[in-house]
Amino acid sequence: MTQPATPAPRRSADSVSWGVRVAAAWSWRFVVVVGALVVLGTVLARLSEVVIPVAVSLLLAALLTPAVGWLQARGVPRGIATALVLVGGIALLGAVLTFVVQAFINGVPDLVDEVSASVDSVQQWLVNGPLNLKQSQIDGAFTSFTTSLTTNRDAITSGALSTAATLTQILSGLAIALFTTIFFVYDGARVWEFVTRVVPRHVRPRVDVAGHRGFASLVGYVRATVAVAAVDAIGIGVGLAVLRVPLALPLAALVFLGAFIPIIGAFLSGLVAVLIALVTQGFVVALIVLGVIVAVQQLEAHVLQPVLLGRAVQLHPLAVVLAIAVGLVVAGVIGALLAVPMVAIANAAVRSLLADEAPPDPAQVDATDPDDALPDPEHPQDD
Numbered sequence: 001m002t003q004p005a006t007p008a009p010r011r012s013a014d015s016v017s018w019g020v021r022v023a024a025a026w027s028w029r030f031v032v033v034v035g036a037l038v039v040l041g042t043v044l045a046r047l048s049e050v051v052i053p054v055a056v057s058l059l060l061a062a063l064l065t066p067a068v069g070w071l072q073a074r075g076v077p078r079g080i081a082t083a084l085v086l087v088g089g090i091a092l093l094g095a096v097l098t099f100v101v102q103a104f105i106n107g108v109p110d111l112v113d114e115v116s117a118s119v120d121s122v123q124q125w126l127v128n129g130p131l132n133l134k135q136s137q138i139d140g141a142f143t144s145f146t147t148s149l150t151t152n153r154d155a156i157t158s159g160a161l162s163t164a165a166t167l168t169q170i171l172s173g174l175a176i177a178l179f180t181t182i183f184f185v186y187d188g189a190r191v192w193e194f195v196t197r198v199v200p201r202h203v204r205p206r207v208d209v210a211g212h213r214g215f216a217s218l219v220g221y222v223r224a225t226v227a228v229a230a231v232d233a234i235g236i237g238v239g240l241a242v243l244r245v246p247l248a249l250p251l252a253a254l255v256f257l258g259a260f261i262p263i264i265g266a267f268l269s270g271l272v273a274v275l276i277a278l279v280t281q282g283f284v285v286a287l288i289v290l291g292v293i294v295a296v297q298q299l300e301a302h303v304l305q306p307v308l309l310g311r312a313v314q315l316h317p318l319a320v321v322l323a324i325a326v327g328l329v330v331a332g333v334i335g336a337l338l339a340v341p342m343v344a345i346a347n348a349a350v351r352s353l354l355a356d357e358a359p360p361d362p363a364q365v366d367a368t369d370p371d372d373a374l375p376d377p378e379h380p381q382d383d
Contacts (some may be wrong), residue, residue, distance in 0.1 A: 041330075048331070049169060053177035055338050060177070061184035062218040062341075063226070064089060068185055082186040096253070104250040210352035217314075217348035221341050224308035229259030231304060232266040232296055236273065239292035243285050245277045261336045262320055267297055315340070315347060 044051050064085050071081035183191065192211055199207045237252025245251070251273045258269030270293035278286035315323075320340055327339025 049173060050176060052331075052334055052338075053173040054180050055342070056173075057177040057180035057184055058218070059222060059338075059341060060181045061188060062215065062222045064181070064185050065188065066219060066223075078186065082182070086182060086185065100250050100253045104247060206353060210349040213352045214345040214349035217344045218341055221344050224304075225260055225262070227308055228262075228300055228304045229256045229266070232256065232259045232300060235296040235299070236266075236270055236293055239289065239296075240273055240277075243277065243281065243288060245273065245285070245289060246280055247276060251276065261324060261333075262340055264324065265336075266300070267293065270296075315344060319343065 067085045068078065068081045071084065072078050076084070192208075192215075196204055196208050196211065233252045233256035236255045237248055240248035240251055251269075254269045254272060255266050258265035261268075270289075274286050274290050274293065277289040320343075323339040323343045324336050327335030327337070329335070331338075
């Protein structure tokens with residue numbers, strides 16, 4: 001009589017359901033990815049004084065490289081074209097900043113006089129208005145404020161010293177950004193070729209095309225952002241000039257710079273104009289200025305952003321808002337400025353890497369199509 005077969009012992013892993021095993025597999029991989037991102041973020045944060053200028057120089061290269069390519073296509077040697085574009089850009093920026101600063105300096109005395117008159121009017125309203133405060137109470141509040149400044153003189157002085165240290169860091173960062181921009185604009189193709197050597201040879205063509213498409217998306221983003229910022233600054237600046245708000249030109253320049261942070265930048269910088277209009281021209285004019293800002297923002301949100309930025313970066317508005325929020329939390333204003341262009345680069349590169357079709361030859365990519373455009377078509381490095 002045959003003995004019944006002894007069943008094989010069950011492993012402990014066999015008692016775990018399929019769903020739990022899949023969840024565990026996803027979990028440890030997720031932990032590894034998050035850990036790698038944390039380490040990368042920590043390294044970048046420690047090197048922020050170098051990383052931020054390099055990121056800014058990448059934006060500048062995206063702005064200037066098309067102009068260098070345009071000059072080179074018309075027979076100008078690349079070295080000379082790079083020098084012309086960089087010197088011209090610096091000269092233009094210096095002229096604009098000088099003009100804006102001079103206008104600000106000229107407008108400050110009038111602004112101080114109007115603020116002083118407004119403060120006197122507020123004091124009269126506090127004494128003679130419905131609050132019926134006593135002049136001694138107002139004088140006491142002013143004395144308390146002065147005493148507080150005197151008491152915290154050391155803290156204010158240390159803050160000024162910290163500001164001086166920050167100014168030194170800014171100047172060194174500008175030097176790094178300028179130096180890096182020169183090489184990105186002049187020799188960007190060979191820099192990228194050197195970077196791609198770290199990836200395996202069999203995937204190098206696809207990574208090369210993904211990088212070109214990512215930079216092309218950045219070029220489109222910078223162009224569209226400059227156009228949007230110009231429209232915001234002109235619209236709000238004209239409104240301020242018509243309403244005779246002091247410092248209309250510097251405020252328009254502030255709006256232009258703020259518009260480089262999509263969606264919220266121009267609005268927040270415009271609120272400064274509303275505050276100055278409120279202090280100098282009264283509530284009615286401030287309300288009109290706010291209406292002008294809202295109207296310009298509606299034009300940007302419903303016309304400029306979908307037509308220009310929508311085609312350039314191909315990002316959903318929710319992704320833009322979340323990217324700005326994360327950048328603001330992680331790195332402040334600089335993070336908010338760099339968040340959207342970095343996400344645009346990553347979006348274009350990842351979409352290219354995940355494409356099923358074979359990667360095209362980078363030299364054959366259509367430079368007029370944002371999905372296929374190259375940042376800098378292969379040019380001979382002749383001087």
